[in-house]
Amino acid sequence: MKKNSLKTGPDDLGYYGEGEKAMGGMAVGETLMPALHELNDGFEDAIKDKDFLDEFAYYCKHYIGRPSPLYFAENLTKKLGGAKILFKQEHLNHTGSHKITNSLFQILLAKRMGKSHLICESGAGQHYSATAAVAAKFNMPLVGVMGDIDVARVNQNIIKAKHYGAKLKTVPGTLKEAITDAIKTWTTNPEYAYICGSVVSSSPFPKIVAFAQSIIGREIREQSMSQEGKIPDMICGCVGGGSNFAGAIYEFLDEPSVTKIGVEAHETAALTNGTPGIMQGMKTYMLQTDDGAKSLGGMSLGAGITYFSVGPLHSYLKDQGAVKYSSATDKEMLEAYKIIAQTEGICSALEPMAAAAEIIFRQAKDKPKDYIICLSLCGRGEKDLDTIQEHIGKDFE
Amino acid sequence: MKKNSLKTGPDDLGYYGEGEKAMGGMAVGETLMPALHELNDGFEDAIKDKDFLDEFAYYCKHYIGRPSPLYFAENLTKKLGGAKILFKQEHLNHTGSHKITNSLFQILLAKRMGKSHLICESGAGQHYSATAAVAAKFNMPLVGVMGDIDVARVNQNIIKAKHYGAKLKTVPGTLKEAITDAIKTWTTNPEYAYICGSVVSSSPFPKIVAFAQSIIGREIREQSMSQEGKIPDMICGCVGGGSNFAGAIYEFLDEPSVTKIGVEAHETAALTNGTPGIMQGMKTYMLQTDDGAKSLGGMSLGAGITYFSVGPLHSYLKDQGAVKYSSATDKEMLEAYKIIAQTEGICSALEPMAAAAEIIFRQAKDKPKDYIICLSLCGRGEKDLDTIQEHIGKDFE
Amino acid sequence: MSERLKKIFESSNPKTKLVSYFVGCYPDYKTCLELIKEAIDNGVSIIECGYPTSEASAEGPVIKKAHDKVLENGDTIKDIIKLVSEIRNYNNDVGIVMMGYIANLYKYPITKFVSDINKAGADACLVVDAPHELKEENILREELNKTGLSLIKLVAPTTDDNRLQDIVKLSSGFLYQVNVSGVTGVKSANQTDVESFVKRIQNLTKIPICSGFGIKSPEDAIKIAKTGCQGVIVGSAFVKYIQDNLTDKDLPLNLGKYIKSFTKELN
Amino acid sequence: MSERLKKIFESSNPKTKLVSYFVGCYPDYKTCLELIKEAIDNGVSIIECGYPTSEASAEGPVIKKAHDKVLENGDTIKDIIKLVSEIRNYNNDVGIVMMGYIANLYKYPITKFVSDINKAGADACLVVDAPHELKEENILREELNKTGLSLIKLVAPTTDDNRLQDIVKLSSGFLYQVNVSGVTGVKSANQTDVESFVKRIQNLTKIPICSGFGIKSPEDAIKIAKTGCQGVIVGSAFVKYIQDNLTDKDLPLNLGKYIKSFTKELN
Ligand SMILES: Cc1ncc(COP(=O)(O)O)c(C=O)c1O
Numbered sequence A, B: 001m002k003k004n005s006l007k008t009g010p011d012d013l014g015y016y017g018e019g020e021k022a023m024g025g026m027a028v029g030e031t032l033m034p035a036l037h038e039l040n041d042g043f044e045d046a047i048k049d050k051d052f053l054d055e056f057a058y059y060c061k062h063y064i065g066r067p068s069p070l071y072f073a074e075n076l077t078k079k080l081g082g083a084k085i086l087f088k089q090e091h092l093n094h095t096g097s098h099k100i101t102n103s104l105f106q107i108l109l110a111k112r113m114g115k116s117h118l119i120c121e122s123g124a125g126q127h128y129s130a131t132a133a134v135a136a137k138f139n140m141p142l143v144g145v146m147g148d149i150d151v152a153r154v155n156q157n158i159i160k161a162k163h164y165g166a167k168l169k170t171v172p173g174t175l176k177e178a179i180t181d182a183i184k185t186w187t188t189n190p191e192y193a194y195i196c197g198s199v200v201s202s203s204p205f206p207k208i209v210a211f212a213q214s215i216i217g218r219e220i221r222e223q224s225m226s227q228e229g230k231i232p233d234m235i236c237g238c239v240g241g242g243s244n245f246a247g248a249i250y251e252f253l254d255e256p257s258v259t260k261i262g263v264e265a266h267e268t269a270a271l272t273n274g275t276p277g278i279m280q281g282m283k284t285y286m287l288q289t290d291d292g293a294k295s296l297g298g299m300s301l302g303a304g305i306t307y308f309s310v311g312p313l314h315s316y317l318k319d320q321g322a323v324k325y326s327s328a329t330d331k332e333m334l335e336a337y338k339i340i341a342q343t344e345g346i347c348s349a350l351e352p353m354a355a356a357a358e359i360i361f362r363q364a365k366d367k368p369k370d371y372i373i374c375l376s377l378c379g380r381g382e383k384d385l386d387t388i389q390e391h392i393g394k395d396f397e
Numbered sequence C, D: 001m002s003e004r005l006k007k008i009f010e011s012s013n014p015k016t017k018l019v020s021y022f023v024g025c026y027p028d029y030k031t032c033l034e035l036i037k038e039a040i041d042n043g044v045s046i047i048e049c050g051y052p053t054s055e056a057s058a059e060g061p062v063i064k065k066a067h068d069k070v071l072e073n074g075d076t077i078k079d080i081i082k083l084v085s086e087i088r089n090y091n092n093d094v095g096i097v098m099m100g101y102i103a104n105l106y107k108y109p110i111t112k113f114v115s116d117i118n119k120a121g122a123d124a125c126l127v128v129d130a131p132h133e134l135k136e137e138n139i140l141r142e143e144l145n146k147t148g149l150s151l152i153k154l155v156a157p158t159t160d161d162n163r164l165q166d167i168v169k170l171s172s173g174f175l176y177q178v179n180v181s182g183v184t185g186v187k188s189a190n191q192t193d194v195e196s197f198v199k200r201i202q203n204l205t206k207i208p209i210c211s212g213f214g215i216k217s218p219e220d221a222i223k224i225a226k227t228g229c230q231g232v233i234v235g236s237a238f239v240k241y242i243q244d245n246l247t248d249k250d251l252p253l254n255l256g257k258y259i260k261s262f263t264k265e266l267n
């Protein structure tokens, strides 16, 4: 990795950047510190092991169905009349989102490190059902933690995970409560492997998850070069913790010619409305009370992006001015959902519709026709159908 | 095509085989005969057009996400302790089943033939939602016909199709009633394109659908050769109308070394318990009263394979002794679902679990380890989750 | 080729024949026989006697309901052939056409079917879903020819001239001109469309043409009669009348009167 | 390095110190002050004064509920520092440790926090989620050192000897030995495990060891005291007592008696 590269990754202590403004780090209880160091060593060792990387690649292809296609959304492009829009079709992955690539990577890593039990948290339930699928495949018991509000709205993922043999622990709240409780569960069982669902939490998780998901961007480069003869001019993705978007842009971090826009839920737009703080294991932008005692933030319809904080890599990239961050409202997400269902015949999850809304309402229109915008379409919509019906079912009659 | 090949396809009148035992044909009202001839001509013309085939291949790759992986089900293989089991992962296709490949092909054909409106029928709703997705993509209005019993049990597909902009017509019953009514709807609008969901109905549909789906078997050959160094010893698929299984085996029809087993639902096992008859446009095996006045057959949990009849190609292949056909009960399907969810982390649709049951309970165990069985895993399970929960939810607690 | 049908169309009385479709054994064997007798007594020239199939693909809701009822009652095509023989006993001049789908005939099987309906006194057979492309149609046609019965063929608005030419060559008795695209009893035909369709047929053949689908009233019947066809076919309207008046104990008589309202206009 | 803490551990009375955790301002400012006064009067050597954070990651259900209540009441870390100054006014010998998470300190910010708690009379600070790998821990440690206060470090059963060595080097005041892996107030420690852990630490350092987590009764406290540690830490048990007796108007007095049942065994 060259010096002054944004891809250098965090330092040994898990910091992106230096000094006061460094983001990330390790803010967890002592009980877990040895486990985190062990994990970091295990990770650094594994990624030097060609057999391990080959194994990951093998299952990416055969089990997940990677590479996900890079799809020219011709109808949407025509409708907007500006930039050429490509969808990175992560929703076609097994279990229906980008999450499984990360679950697969971390479970292979856990297996390599001799772990026998798994823990995970989940917001939209995508990470839970994905992790449960891989856990079943590699025969490892899993406990997932989710907030009761999310459990109610993304019920199908819960049922699937149960069928795969996973156990569920429900706590009051949404993703943030689930993360806190998952850390508690891990603290109680530090010999387990914690399969973190996004580029969040203490180091080395942001690094590991970004590594696993960076396959997305490498595929985008290869596919865009072969299909379009160039790389995209813009990459846009939704940001909850930020893993799908980190995965999509990582490959292009040192190429400023690629505009990168991450889109959070309006109600939990940590990068737009937050300040730096330290919670849930990391220093990063977040929504919190001035005294740092309380996390804040409302509810978005996108369960997976209802998160008051964000992965530290994104905070760093924001501070560097390397990536732009915006937000989208529920109304915009639902509108984008409708447009994409009707123009492209794709029933998307609500989360990536935050990014779609940014493209549709703010980015695509006034761009030239040869300007390529790539949307990270990171999840399918089955889990959200009830919510969508409730809010805009009538619009489809 | 060489003479005496099982791949010669039907004759000009749509018959597979000759004389008394010929299956298929065209048994429809005069109003539709011109449309069927036009369709046949359109099809024969299109498949000589390289641009058309390239267009089909393009969307197969970018929109559907083909090729679907050929996946070594290592855990299941170990559990059964016999043959090596591979899954053809058609459930990873966009919209969640093999159906979309056919919808895509026929809609591209309809577009090429200048059609502007579409009709389809559906059992499990997979064909309806797949056709609706492609219809949205190519901007063509669609009316789908489904039985009310199916509408109730595969509700998500209905909602998705609605979001894609399709209209639904509900008739009392299941797939057979939907097919009959779709034909009536087409008769009323013979200028529409009828997008038939399986290798059933009057010629040329069995031929067209088999052509579209035969990509499955070609992928299997290529993938199996490159991954395993040989083609499978056995291919097993569920049979409703028979399109996924026809697609999987077509490529291998002239290779008797490949054992082929099609599995119907026990309640509607036309090939096991039926007799030749002529209904719904075709001569084929079916369950009916002795006087031919009434179709028969009970209800299976597999909505997409609850069909009293079967595509004529399969009747022909049965009579030729080229393919074996068996059946599976609801209980076996549910048991197979459980096993596959728990060993491989795949939440399958119930239909392909008929074929999985055949493999698990009757085929794999006593085979040598280098004997390869390929399962056509043709659909994902989201649509069936309610049904599964109702029947065996407790088994997962 | 049925001699009786030939005679019917050679006669100039009535000017336009009323061909009337009944679902055999609907609402039951006995009532159906009474209904058909009344139909004959009230001037119907040809009785189409339908036999039901569960997956009938050309029937609108009215006739489908009647089919379903007969199937539910357990009456079979054999009962309906017996009914035909009673009709024939009752009247020797009326034309009788067996009408339905290939499903039942294939299982009967065909040769025996033709022999049985011949014995029963039927004149012809019309199979909705048996185009000449179908092997079983060819077998049926040959049997009927051998037996001196007619195969009534259908032509539809979608049938182009080439195909029309093929079909008229195979037709005997009369040609069933389906005057709209659709199922029975739903859409109504447009008079000018029917007229030009009739002309198109008459340019090719002298075979009598009976026009059907969507004729719901004497007024409809007159309009269609004016298009130059030799007969008008009424199905759903009569079946619906029966369906709507099942509890009327004078149903046969009243149906007779209703039919009369058609025939008296067609004389 | 806090002189007061040094003195406490240099004294042989009581033999085993009781370190008692309170959630600051729980159930409210005034009651909390009363409770802590009673605790002091009943022989507690060191008060850990917790400040709440919504995403506290080491708290079991009992303490979490208390945290949530304080947050709901709107009491802040500033109120809790004021509470500390009142405690100090009340008693000059008791050790006072601010205990909580890095979230609040980072926002305070750290230098001001250390100066404020120093003025209030606290002796030390313990931050659950601030391992020495964390930059803010380093800043905090330096500030505390400069100010003559202690940073209490935690060691856990998962902490291996290498890491232990690093940690004891950075510790002052006493070492908080987390005796089970888990959150507060749930699992109970196994006496032999604690004993060997204590030995392991004492092989490396002379710093006083206080052992905590899962001590629910005087009997538990005695068992742990026998392992060779200098202090036992009770948190959830006292918070739970408060939680279960919120309506008791003699709550401070009764808590005092409850605490006495511990301290009298530890003398
Ligand atoms: C479909 C989908 N998209 C996006 C996200 C947000 O996660 P991240 O920001 O880590 O990609 C989630 C998380 O659950 C998700 O399920």
Ligand SMILES: Cc1ncc(COP(=O)(O)O)c(C=O)c1O
Residues within 6 Å of the ligand: B097, B099, B123, B124, B125, B126, B127, B197, B198, B199, B238, B239, B240, B241, B242, B243, B244, B245, B303, B304, B305, B349, B351, B352, B378, B379, B380
């Ligand atoms: C998932 C799935 N599998 C199988 C089938 C059966 O169809 P076929 O036999 O044509 O493959 C269906 C039909 O709806 C289906 O949805």
